[in-house]
Amino acid sequence: MGQVWITLRKYPALLLLVAVYVISSAVVFANHMRGRGRVGEREKTVLRIAHWQLEPGIREALDWVIGEYQELHPDVEIRQILIPEEGYFRWVNTQLIGRTAPDMIECGLGGSPELWRMFYARYFLPLDEYVDEPNPYNQGTVLEDVSWRETYFDDMLGGYEETLQTYFRVPLSAFTLRLYYNADMVGEVWDEDERGTPFPRTYEEFVELCELLQEQQGEGFVPISGSSYSFDRIIHVYRTALTAGYHDRLDTDYDGTVSRLESAAPLFSGRLDMREEGAIRATFELLREIAEYSPPGATAMGRDEADFLFLQERAAMMPTGSWDYSSLMERAEGQFTLAVAEMPLPSPDHPRYGPYVTGPPTEAHTQGAFPFAITRTSPNADIALDFLQFASSLKYNEALNEQMFWLPAIGEAQPREELEPFTPRVEGYAQTVEFEAPGTAMSFRHTLPVFLAGTHDYETFVDRYMASFRRELPDQGVPEHIRDMNRTLDQQKRYGSIRRAAISGAAGADAILTGDPAEQHMRIMEAYVGQRASRDHEVHTWVEHARYYHEQR
Amino acid sequence: MPREVVRFRHLKSYWPLYLLLVPSLALIAAFMYFPAFSGIYYSFFRWDGDELATFIGLENFHRAFGDPRLGYSFIVVGILFVANLFKMIPSIVTAVVIHRITSDRLRYVYRLLFVVPMVIPWMVVVLIWKFFYDPILGLLNAVLRPLGVLDLLGLGPFPAWLGEARLIIPALIIWGFPWIGIIGVLIYLSGLEKIPSSVYECAELDGVGWLGKFFYIELPLIATQVRINLVLMIIGVLQGFDMILVLLGAEGGPEGAGLVPGLYMYYAAFIERRAGYACAIGILLFFVIVILTYINNKYVRVET
């Protein structure tokens, strides 16, 4: 030992390194033990909750709810894991494969709806047996005897997975999309008295405003700040406004919504030709027009960069959701007046887009967001469920959302007054065409920005994008879907309606029901198996899901 | 120094030697060979990275050869490879210039100074570059704009280097300017130091100029070192997608302009869940590296 010491003294660097290493190891060990819940003399159960809401204030608000919960349950410790949006899906995916997933995961970002559906079926806990029971944490409130599901403003539709006909998620909030603008800057060129409104009501006026702003502010300024993030969202607004007319044509299973496959199948088979359909072409041309008033390469910019332009007053407007309200408000304070408007739509008289415009997208189907699902690998699923019930109870959901400046998910809960402009607007149209099909997400992300940047025309864009349709969709089971759709439609519809009737407790539903609910569920799953029989590994998925559900009973 | 030969019959007293190999081989087997073979195995499957795997024969490879995106990714990597050949020059020049400094002490000081930037963690370097490329805040535009370069190229006042498909490859090429890899410089210097001063004296008698010395003496004599750096570069370029992942995101930027095979593989495996296909891409990548290394060893001749 003495000799080692002498050697070490000769090399101060080595000595230092050893010292630093020892300290680091101690830190690593301490973190490891804390991660297992061994801290002090008391052993705690550690749960982890992962989400991507890095907006300022969210973490603190959630920590507050966690703190309240831990006060009730001192032997539980809940830790947040915040993952940036960019890598969120990849992170969740690897954690699920590796069986190291946290107990609760916020769902729905990235990947594709198909992949998420597969995740729900394989890795997440179905909540069906709990949603019809009252939420225990609502005791003593008006919602005491109301089922958990019905305490939600949307009957917990935000947690319901249509295809699997099962509840998986517990939403804690709700979001709507708006256009934020710098009222001072807009006011300079847009005279409210003369125009009658503080902000353009139609798309034509909006374009005029963009031109006026551009003129006034000169170089280094763009009217609309945007990012890939905001474009994803405005696509939805204009696509719905211009293509709502396709609804009856595309809703082949008459369930009132156009699913991704219902939209992808006709695009794939050519029944809906992107080149021929005026409304679709108009949608993309309108988007390109907006891109002209956005920063160059906006579709590759990050959300923070868009924020930056807007807050530095190098852009006058920015489309984003209610979730950004408090952070934008806070940062704009003292600099300019922040105001909120709806995305203006073309009037029916617009020479180019007018003929296709139906109306704004409805926000009636606004569903609970900030949704968490519980992983099956969680050793403490019961605690996780208990915590999510706690967070979605009337009292705490209201308080949580008040702190986050978000809209609460529970019907009786009161939102903050400032959020009034974000109240969901019920009248409007449902989304119809979805351009991204299973497996083409990457192509869409590759080809759209180039089209929006004006590098090539609409035809080239469509050709390139449809090429990826032909390449990817056969592998994703779309042709089989087209073939099987009719065959399984009846079956699916029947079980679907039975299931819904059972859930909503419709009069006479019991009379239609044969056998116990588990058996019903099995049949529904089998219907899907029949539908997607060609995709053997997916079948495995559905069957496995069904089997799991069965075991639960 | 010849090695001691141990024959089979001596093994009785020499068997502990194998014990010394065990830790090394165990790690290699577990974390390198086993994954490699299971990668080959899974390349014949439609595999989701988890427990669902269906044997599909050569379909993944068949698909890979018809995948335009994969083809494009190899073109990107080819362009980056050629660019990197040129990006080796500053390191060589720097090494030669340091070598030609007459004062021993200054030579050492320069070397020391060039090593210092190595302490910047790689991630910080990438993030700082990402920040340089920022259209509005970035240093690159701030420097190029007053020089009139942006107008000259018709890029407008705020080109988004990482946001426009046509600018991505240039951005990846500019990346790392002035392209001095310090490890490379040190390796070259080690070669240069072996050049006996008599060679220089002869050259001077013949009236060879400074450029001549470079081409006739220095460059040929550090060919070994160039080759070492070349191999390192090939492997680095073909494998390295982490920098692109950080700069451009998992999709490789708009139009996938920066999508290299490694990144595509990563995307397929961890985002699209087509792990079997990802394994197939990995195998193709392996063959490309083997072929390039083989060519390098065979044709980049070294006279020693």
Add this chain to the structure above:
Amino acid sequence: MSRPESPIARVLKHSYLWVMLALTFLPFYIMLVISFKTNTQFYRQPWTLTFPLHFENWAIAWETVSVYIANSVFLAVTATLISLVIAILAAYVFGRFKIPFGDFIWAAILLLLLMPGVANLVPLFRVMTELRLLNSLIGLALVGAAGGQIICLYVLRNFIEDMPREFFECARIDGASHLQQIVHVVIPQCGGIISTLAILRFVGEWNSFILPLITLRDPDKLPLAVGLFRLQGAYVKQWGPLMAAYFISAIPLVILFAFTMRFFIRGIGEGAIKG
């Protein structure tokens, strides 16, 4: 170089080197200058110092990255130690003896130098899942050591082969076992190259990114590279603390290099000649 060089050549050489140095040091300058700014100061005047200096940025940054630094040090040192120990053991065998199957094993190991680690990423992830090494720094260190030892093994073998046999013979006559020979002969004799390899491995592990990125779950286990990557994904970027964090994360290596620079510069040269 006997002829006295012309003053112009001298000025040219030095100015070339100074320009290059200035460019390579630019990131330092930028990190340092911005690290003292608030966002407002930064937006108004990004590239020069602005007053008042905000030292609290550094305090914030330290709070954020200190855990990452501890994790990185632990990961890098552990992986370096493991890879060097096992490489020395194996290099001793390959460098001194020609054992049955030795050449075959050697060839099998060398082939790995060509193997793109990337190609194995997916199955490697699977292996780590099976061995329950996910979300574990030890697991990462093991995998890092497995890959990193190969180049060490290759270089060390050449060095040991070139060592005079007498060293070993003397030790053996004194009755030294293989392990004793390694400790008393190999390590002192190859000290220089071993420390160079150690630094190289250390830097390599310090910079490892993809594997930690996909295998680690808990925020308090992240090494620097992944931690910084996550930091920059936050929406509201505070540039000052961010740059201070970048700068702080360079400090451990600065210290390491300050003490070992001499070794390192010499060692790289030796290694390159032998290798």
